[in-house]
Amino acid sequence: MAGIKAKAKLKGDAVKVKALMKHPMESGLRKDKKGNRIPAHHITEVTIKAGGETLMTADYGPAVSKNPYISMVVSGPSKGDKLVIAWLDNTGKSASTEVVVK
Amino acid sequence: METINTTRRTLLKGTALASVLGITGIVDLLTISQAHAAWPKTAFKSESMSDVMKELFSEDLTPTESADIILKAPDIAENGAVVPIGVKSSIPGVTRVVILVEQNPSPLTASFNLGKGARADVSTRIKMGKTSDVIALVEANGKVYAARKNVKVTIGGCGG
Numbered sequence: 001m002a003g004i005k006a007k008a009k010l011k012g013d014a015v016k017v018k019a020l021m022k023h024p025m026e027s028g029l030r031k032d033k034k035g036n037r038i039p040a041h042h043i044t045e046v047t048i049k050a051g052g053e054t055l056m057t058a059d060y061g062p063a064v065s066k067n068p069y070i071s072m073v074v075s076g077p078s079k080g081d082k083l084v085i086a087w088l089d090n091t092g093k094s095a096s097t098e099v100v101v102k
Numbered sequence: 103m104e105t106i107n108t109t110r111r112t113l114l115k116g117t118a119l120a121s122v123l124g125i126t127g128i129v130d131l132l133t134i135s136q137a138h139a140a141w142p143k144t145a146f147k148s149e150s151m152s153d154v155m156k157e158l159f160s161e162d163l164t165p166t167e168s169a170d171i172i173l174k175a176p177d178i179a180e181n182g183a184v185v186p187i188g189v190k191s192s193i194p195g196v197t198r199v200v201i202l203v204e205q206n207p208s209p210l211t212a213s214f215n216l217g218k219g220a221r222a223d224v225s226t227r228i229k230m231g232k233t234s235d236v237i238a239l240v241e242a243n244g245k246v247y248a249a250r251k252n253v254k255v256t257i258g259g260c261g262g
Binding site for chain 2: 014025027029044045053054055056057058059060061062063064065066068069070071072073074075076077
């Protein structure tokens with residue numbers, strides 16, 4: 001699935017994971033030109049996993065910027081390990097990507 | 103017409119996908135919807151700081167200000183739609199990092215639940231409607247610590 005750009009790099013004894021997700025992150029507070037409220041459409045949850053183990057679950061509200069960015073630092077994974085980064089939005093849509101630790 | 107067609111296509115795709123994935127697909131979907139239910143909706147909708155605290159920590163507690171939390175945020179945000187925020191802490195045993203914006207319509211912005219091996223070192227980009235204090239909460243061993251920083255916003259990021 002498209003929509004997530006991710007990188008994971010081993011630095012010293014920890015891995016820095018960075019991801020950029022493509023999403024409008026509509027807050028539900030904005031109005032269009034006709035004055036109608038634009039319905040909320042935003043990511044609610046971002047999960048980062050390694051081999052079935054959850055490294056982090058981030059709960060995102062509508063106040064996270066459009067095309068959200070996330071970064072974390074984790075010790076455990078080593079070079080060549082696969083991480084899975086996934087998001088889920090308030091309409092039930094989801095996307096995920098795999099990234100190999102470099 | 104356009105809308106109907108798109109819906110129909112999505113439906114067809116969905117059905118095809120479900121039949122390919124079979125039982126596993128259904129189980130996956132269930133897991134996803136269950137995870138979704140865990141999203142703290144009330145906390146994200148709360149409009150006052152004390153309500154957010156009550157929702158997140160089941161009481162309106164006053165967090166201990168801590169110098170061991172580094173809250174990275176700009177002094178002035180030229181564009182309130184994209185404000186980079188980073189939270190780092192040397193406090194041991196951190197399980198959760200929360201980012202709040204006091205003056206936003208709903209203060210709770212993001213909550214990072216740290217899993218195995220995850221360090222208290224996260225960052226994201228947030229929207230700010232106007233100049234406000236940004237507060238980072240760090241939960242460790244049942245205690246809540248905080249750090250705050252005022253960020254001046256030149257152009258708000260929530261208006262239409």
